[in-house]
Amino acid sequence: MSLDEKLGQLFMVAAYSNKGPEHEREIQQLVKEEHIGGLIFFQGSPKEQARLTNLYQLNSSTPLMIAMDAEWGLAMRLPETFKFPWPITLGALQDTVLAYEYGKAIGEHCKTLGVHINFAPVVDINTNPKNPIIGARSFGEDPEHVTRIAAAVMRGMQSVHVLAVAKHFPGHGDTDSDSHKTLPSVSHPMDRLEKVELYPYKNISKSGLGGVMVAHLNVPAIDPSGKPSSLSPATLKLLREQIGFDGLTFTDALNMQGVARDYKPGMVDLEAIKAGNDVLVFSQDVKLAKAKIKEALKAGLIDTAHINASVKRILAAKYWMGLSTKTHIEGSTLATKLLREKDQILNHNIFAEAQTLLINKNKTLPVKKLADLKIACVTAGNEVSPYFAEMLKKYTQVEYFDYTNKNEEEIIAALADYDYVVLGLYTSNANPWKSYKISSEIRRFTRRIALQNKLIITLFANPYSLLDFPEARDAEALLMAYQNDPDAESVAAQIIFGALGAKGRLPVSAGEPFEVGFGLNTQAIGRLGYHYPGAVGLDVNTLNRIDGIVKEAMNQGATPGAQVLIARKGQVIYHKNFGYIDSKKKTPVRSEHLYDLASITKIAVSVPLLMSLVEEGKINLDKTLGYYLPEAKGTNKEDLVLREILAHQSGLKPWIPFYLETLDQGKYKEGYYGKERSFDYPNVVSEGLYSQRYMRDTILKRILDSDLLPTKEYRYSDLGYYLFMQIIERMEGQPLDELIHEKLYEPLGANTMVYHPLQIFPIDLIVPTEDDKTFRRSLIRGYVHDQGAALLGGVAGHAGLFSTANDLAKLMQMYMQKGEYAGVRYFDSVTVNEFIRCQYCQTKNRRGIGFDKPQLEGPGPTCGCVSDRSFGHSGFTGTLAWADPDEQIVYIFLSNRVNPDAENRKLLSLSTRTKIQEVIYEAIQNDDPATALIGLAP
Structure with a gap:
């Protein structure tokens, strides 16, 4: 190399991918004529940066080392990352x-974009809350802990040959001004410097740290001359020698x-080289700087050996970075490579391990008992999101309010009757140096809520926000969530309701009693969590094929819409809504829409109530109907x-169309129905139609008088569940709907699992079923579709239940967990095992006690790929709930394939539900990512 080429290697020039052709020509000229050694990219776009990197590398005689500030990933500079x-x-x-995985993931992103150097990690020990430029860019204020985390991040980045550069030497953590200004x-x-500021450098340097960035600071204890550290020979000598x-x-x-305030371009570069720096970052005039350095060499102010040593280190680093082999960055694949599911999993897991519980009076968290508990969520602050409230609603009924200073009085009044108020406070997530302070209006609002309600505060904010927020100490529980991020919101909701435990510790002091290292632990209690497919060993790309299966069913007219939910290992990892609530295609399906579950009612109502009676010794399944009825x-x-009877091989007829006996040539027979609800006609059949008081007795007698099948063999029948309803209600002395809600759904937090949904929910949250032309002569919406259940007033042992996919999944998860959910044992594991066991396999009957099981041969309710221990049930309206303990999978499919016509059987002929189940099992990966399960409930 010539002297000019060697000097060129010392310069790292600022490059942008959003400044247009003139800037591009300037960089090209510096690459070709000044032989610069590297570029530091700033704002622009990933695709354009890739194009420019390819171009500049192509025209550089010695490969360029490309650097970026990517402290929390490329997104620090680039959108779409x-x-x-x-x-x-x-x-x-x-x-x-997780710190290692964080560094590695950021390194992989850098490498994908052709970036070889990341100016990270920040190892400044942030002991000054008023620091205007470091703050949340630091790992904290404890030197030992910061060093441990930073070293792991460094090792992760350098494991993929992206050079980590620790900064800002000798330490920018205790400053109250910004070196940019x-x-x-x-x-x-x-x-003090030895114990705090210099501590990370001493330790990380021994672990193979590739680079150090020297800051612009005045540190008299190191250099009393007042010279900026970056230009100080004493500072560089300390770094190299001590x-x-x-x-x-x-x-x-x-x-x-x-530095620019006191040193002009060219001179500042010369002073930096004289001080002992290898690379001059963001040089403003390379040509002038090179001339100044050459003059200094001639004058003997710089030794040539000094230049050679720097160039040798630079070239050795380039070789380590892999620059001896030229590579081309493919811009068309950047989007998928820079937005990976594994990064989302890591993001979620970091928040799950980091969120810190600071107050927990009387063990408020996790909220365990949900029965009779009224909970509200209020959000306030900057860049507020409703997502936190949506996540809370997955666990129980939660009323949501969004605070503004204009609706404060209205909210305060509305909250008066609530047991708990979850207050989510947000600050900007745009960058770490945005203001983290909680406004005086929100502080006042917080104080007022605490006077009338039990308050759970979640801070999606920098922990320093607590310094000027004494009102937070009035909360029953205070959770530090750190950032305004969807994964942070999801994790916070899961900690509040016990799907996750709180584990984090404060990285900085945030006022009495919240000292650095403070934090309280809670334990997960076994509620369903929410994560990403890869976290539980399911391939997301395979699962995405489900979208096409459902859309094909809708295109073929099999159903107007659907809810599909998949959980594995206690984590809901796929929950999507498709299409519309009806064939008019005006209202899209949402997660909160309730579907008529049809025959899933059997395993959701009758079976659990029978389980209870069996455990209480009130019922023996091997006794006869006559013994109890x-x-x-x-x-x-x-x-x-x-x-x-429960295994469908007692000889009962499959079905009796009771409603036809109440019609005469399509008209209602006299005495069976009234148009208004009254003593004689108390049972609501549909809007404006009520059945007679003794309808239940009539149906019961009709069943008891009916013929049996000639042989006892497997024939599916609803009739037994009419009889079980009679037995259960007599023994318990309580109506079926009240009984199941009180015993099971309310404590489960399954508040949408209801009979008579119109009494609780607005009609626009209930998905319509059939436009019934023959019996009820109206669109059935909010009333049970099954005609026999309708005659009974909407409550029956075989049909009548409505639910969302999310709440039905809780029930199936409880069964799969052998009768336990959220720390509450509903049934003994022996009971659950007996009910889900195939009862008469030897006679080719696959059924359990109430539960359906996989087909023994030929077609059936499943894909044939599930385990023999799996169980579930389907419903006439187009529903399916299935659980497989072997693979720890819960699968829920809700649709209204009967809209507008119950004769539509395309969902069956297309095998939509079983095709989806096939995809779920195809998505199972043998090897889970090493860190995938970190942050999950045990």
Whole structure:
């Protein structure tokens, strides 16, 4: 190399991918004529940066090393890239596994974009809350903990050969001014610097740190001359000789006012080289700077050996970065490579391990008992999102309010009757140096709520926000969530309701009693969590094929819409809504829409209530119907065994169309119905139609008088569940709908699992079923579709239940967890095992006790790929609920394929539900990512 080429290697010039052709020509000229060694990219777009990197590398005689500030990922500079948590959030972690993965993931993104150097990690020890430029960019204020986290991040980045550059040497953490604007001073004595500011560099340098960035600071204890650290020979000597760092040294940007105010372009570069820096970052005049350096060499002010040593380090680093082999960055694939599911999993897991519980009076969190509990969520602050409230609603009924200073009085009044108010407070997530302070209006509002309600505060904000927020200490529970991020919102809701435990510790002091390292632990209690497919060993790309299956069903007219939910290992990882609530295609399906579950009612109502009676010794499944139902005595049903009825091989007819007996040539027979609800006609059949008081007795007698099938073999029948309803209600002395809600759904938090949904929910949240032309002569919406259940007033043992997919999944998860959910045991595991066991496999009957099971051969309710231990049920309206303990999978499919016509059987002929199940099992991966399950409930 010529001297000019060697000098060129010392320069790293600022490049942008959003400044147009003139800037592009300027960089091209510097690459070709000045032989610059590298570029630091700033704002623009990933695709354009890739194009320019390819172009500049092509025209450089010696490959360029490309650098970026990507402290929390490329998103620090570029849109359309993944934004990882800020360093202060990582500082709340208690081990370094996720910090390593964080560094590695950021390194992989850098490498994908052709970036070889990341000016990170920030190892400044942020001991000054008023620091205007570091703050949340630091891992915290404890030197040992910051060093542990930073070292892990460094190792992760360098594991993929992206050079990590620790900054800002000798330490920018205790400053109250910004070196972009002025020259900050750090006036601590040397012994303090050794213990705090210099501590990370001493330790990380021994672990293979590749680079150090030297800051523009005035540190009199190191250099009393007042010279900026970046231009100070004493500072560089300390780094090289006392600390023992032998990697590349970089100046902080030479256009910053910390040096540019007193040193002109060219001269500042010369001073930086004389001080001992290897790379001059953001040089403003390369040609002039090179001339100044050459003059200094001639004058003997710089030794040629000094230049050669720097160039040798630069070239060795380039070789380590892989620059000996030229590569082309493919811009067309950047979007998928820079927005990966594995990054989302890591993001979620970091928040799950970092979020810190600071107050937990009387063990408020996790909220365990949901019965009779009224909960509201209020959000306030900057860049507020409703997502936190949506996540809370997945666990129980939660009323949502969005605070503004204009609706404060209205909200305060509305909250008066609530047991708990969850207050989500937000600050900007745009960048770490945005204001983290809570406004005086929100502070006042918080104080007022605390006077009348039990308050749970979640701060999606920098922990320093607590310094000027004494009102937070009035909360029953205070959760530090660190950032305004969807994964942070999801995790916070899961911690509040016990799907996750709180584990983090404060990385900084936030006022009494919240000292650095403070944090309270809670334990997960076994509620469903919410995560990403890859976190539980399911391939997201395979699962995405489900979208096409459902859309094809809708295109073929099999159903107007659907809800599909998949959970694995206790985590809901796929929950999507498709299409519209009806064939008019005006209202899209949402997660809160309730579907008529049809025959899933059997395993959601009758079966659990029978389980309870069995456990209480009130029912023996091997006794006869006549033993428990006096009306059956003397009939051909007297000797039917309960177990056989539940397994559908007792000889009962499949179905009796009771409603046809109430019609005469399509008209209602006199005496069966009234148009208004009254003593004689109390049972609501549909809007404006009520059945007679003794309809239940009539149906019961009709069943008991009916013929049996000639042989006892498997034939599916609803009839037994009419009889079970009679037995259950007599034994318990309570109506079926009240009984199941009180015993099971309310404590489960399954508030949408209801009979008579119109009594609780607005009609626009209920999906319509059939436009019934023959019986009820109206569109059935909010009333049970099944005609027999309708005659009984909408409550029956075999049909009548409505639900969302999310709440039905809780029930199936409880069964799969052998009768336990959220720390509450509903049934003994022995009971659950017995009910879900195939009862008569030897006679080719696949059924359990009430539960359906996989087909023994040929077609059936499943894809044939599920385990023998799996169980569930389907429903006439186009529903399916299935659980597989072997693979820990819960699968829910809700549709209204009967809209507008119940004769539509395309959902069956297309095998939509079973095709989806096939895809779920195809998506199972043998090897889970090493860190995928971190943050999940045990």
